[in-house]
Amino acid sequence: MHKTSKKCVGLIVCIGVLLFLHHVWCPGSSSEVDIRPRQGGTIKELLDGKIRDITGSYNDITYHIKEDVACRLAQNTCVCLADKETFKLPFSNLLNPHVWANNFDVAFLESHPDPEGVKRHRAQEYSSFQSRSFSPADLLIVAEANSPLQYPTQGVEVRPLKTIIIPGLGLKEETKSSHTVSLTAKLGTFDVAATVDSVSVKGDGEMHMILSSPLLSALNRQLQFVTYRNTVFHPKTADTVEFATKGHQSFFTIKVGHGTIPRLYNSGYQREYNISALVTIATKTFLRYDKLKDLIDSIRQYYPTVTIVIADDNEHPQPVTGPHIEHYIMPFGKGWFAGRNLAVSQVTTKYVLWADDDFIFTANTKLEKMVDILEKTTLDLVGGAVREVTGYTTTYLHTISVEEGGEEGDCLHIRNGYHHVVKGFPNCVVADAVINFFMVRTDKVQQVGFNPRLARSAHLEFFIDALGSLHIGSCSDIIINHASKIHLPWGQTDDQKAYKKFRYSSSSANGNIINEIFYFKNRFKCMTSP
Numbered sequence: 001m002h003k004t005s006k007k008c009v010g011l012i013v014c015i016g017v018l019l020f021l022h023h024v025w026c027p028g029s030s031s032e033v034d035i036r037p038r039q040g041g042t043i044k045e046l047l048d049g050k051i052r053d054i055t056g057s058y059n060d061i062t063y064h065i066k067e068d069v070a071c072r073l074a075q076n077t078c079v080c081l082a083d084k085e086t087f088k089l090p091f092s093n094l095l096n097p098h099v100w101a102n103n104f105d106v107a108f109l110e111s112h113p114d115p116e117g118v119k120r121h122r123a124q125e126y127s128s129f130q131s132r133s134f135s136p137a138d139l140l141i142v143a144e145a146n147s148p149l150q151y152p153t154q155g156v157e158v159r160p161l162k163t164i165i166i167p168g169l170g171l172k173e174e175t176k177s178s179h180t181v182s183l184t185a186k187l188g189t190f191d192v193a194a195t196v197d198s199v200s201v202k203g204d205g206e207m208h209m210i211l212s213s214p215l216l217s218a219l220n221r222q223l224q225f226v227t228y229r230n231t232v233f234h235p236k237t238a239d240t241v242e243f244a245t246k247g248h249q250s251f252f253t254i255k256v257g258h259g260t261i262p263r264l265y266n267s268g269y270q271r272e273y274n275i276s277a278l279v280t281i282a283t284k285t286f287l288r289y290d291k292l293k294d295l296i297d298s299i300r301q302y303y304p305t306v307t308i309v310i311a312d313d314n315e316h317p318q319p320v321t322g323p324h325i326e327h328y329i330m331p332f333g334k335g336w337f338a339g340r341n342l343a344v345s346q347v348t349t350k351y352v353l354w355a356d357d358d359f360i361f362t363a364n365t366k367l368e369k370m371v372d373i374l375e376k377t378t379l380d381l382v383g384g385a386v387r388e389v390t391g392y393t394t395t396y397l398h399t400i401s402v403e404e405g406g407e408e409g410d411c412l413h414i415r416n417g418y419h420h421v422v423k424g425f426p427n428c429v430v431a432d433a434v435i436n437f438f439m440v441r442t443d444k445v446q447q448v449g450f451n452p453r454l455a456r457s458a459h460l461e462f463f464i465d466a467l468g469s470l471h472i473g474s475c476s477d478i479i480i481n482h483a484s485k486i487h488l489p490w491g492q493t494d495d496q497k498a499y500k501k502f503r504y505s506s507s508s509a510n511g512n513i514i515n516e517i518f519y520f521k522n523r524f525k526c527m528t529s530p
């Protein structure tokens with residue numbers, strides 16, 4: 001071996017040992033970081049103060065309130081009002097249903113042994129929810145007039161503990177003997193990726209950095225190289241940066257966080273929609289094996305290889321077998337939403353179709369149409385129509401809205417109807433809740449989930465949880481049949497009688513769980529609904 005190459009090897013070994021030691025000594029930063037939820041703090045006070053100053057001006061000039069517009073603004077004092085009882089023509093309820101109001105605070109607290117304790121506990125949980133879900137990116141920031149500062153108002157993002165160049169910083173002012181700007185952050189430090197002659201940089205590598213120069217152009221050149229490095233780890237938050245010069249202050253946010261990791265489904269190349277590769281049919285059964293068998297037989301007529309997932313909480317489960325069938329047996333009586341939850345948790349296709357165990361597929365149950373609208377629009381969930389034995393078809397469309405109600409809780413309003421028709425799909429509309437025959441993106445429905453405490457009749461509760469996270473539609477031309485619902489008592493089998501008894505008994509206990517969920521979990525004080 002040559003002497004030089006020996007030296008080289010020695011050097012490499014040395015560096016290797018140093019890197020190894022470095023790795024052993026510094027597995028990350030050993031400094032402690034306070035990760036208790038924080039809510040604004042000093043920066044919020046500063047911003048609030050500035051907004052007070054801005055809105056406080058022109059106090060001496062009078063104004064006239066426009067009632068019809070002002071009354072539409074949120075007041076933080078919502079109420080739930082039932083429709084007044086008026087004389088009704090027969091069937092008028094079908095056309096224009098009566099709206100009733102329900103006060104959860106009364107209904108739930110009345111039956112509770114310690115109402116004050118529950119109220120306090122709810123307030124505590126809510127306050128901790130607010131601080132956990134707070135993001136500095138939600139703070140109100142107003143850009144002041146005539147500011148010489150140029151900065152990005154949105155769209156700056158950095159991965160946790162990584163470094164970026166802050167784009168768009170600049171100073172536009174009259175030439176003077178010296179030009180100075182400063183930058184201040186809370187969760188990171190500033191530096192410059194390059195230096196520019198005749199610019200002085202103070203505080204580089206710190207949370208507060210000052211740049212100054214006698215030459216405005218040199219300072220602006222230097223501002224193009226300003227970097228921000230996130231130093232406090234958080235998977236998703238934001239830092240509010242203050243950018244200032246003498247007499248002027250501006251604020252902007254840098255989003256800090258990991259990107260969203262996609263969850264893509266590899267459904268294979270397809271020229272036409274391959275339903276078996278794209279969709280799983282999920283259902284929940286209880287005491288209705290005859291109905292379930294009819295459902296499976298009807299599915300197989302049209303979709304012989306689609307996977308069917310069945311959640312079953314019968315006391316004495318019977319085998320349900322066949323190709324492409326997954327039968328999950330649950331503890332007895334776990335209930336409706338627990339079953340839905342279990343069924344959708346096992347789905348591996350891109351979409352899952354929910355159908356009740358007493359539905360029947362027909363030639364009108366075209367799952368391709370549901371896939372098509374989900375593929376071509378931003379909808380996450382699309383409902384169809386259910387045809388009763390009477391021939392009457394329903395889509396069960398609802399809109400849901402929540403009004404702010406201050407300390408007592410918010411108001412939930414449910415109405416029949418929809419928001420608008422979907423362009424390009426004349427039979428489809430956008431709504432907030434649809435019937436219990438729907439197709440949904442699997443990852444989305446898994447995120448929302450079904451509250452397993454809702455054991456008996458429950459449906460709208462899922463759509464209330466989904467409000468604001470699922471984009472929901474409904475198409476009236478995708479139709480499934482409902483096996484006969486109206487039975488004469490002497491025509492019922494023992495199983496049917498037991499099913500009715502189980503489903504409709506203990507409804508007052510179920511009612512109190514619903515009151516509790518609305519009052520405590522969703523923090524509503526009341527609701528109005530048709």
Ligand SMILES: *[C@@H]1O[C@H](CO)[C@@H](O)[C@H](O)[C@H]1NC(C)=O
Nearest residue numbers: 268270274275276277278305
């Ligand atoms: C459709 O998908 C299923 C399941 O992935 C697969 O077995 C079948 O071969 C596919 N059919 C076509 C026509 O691609």
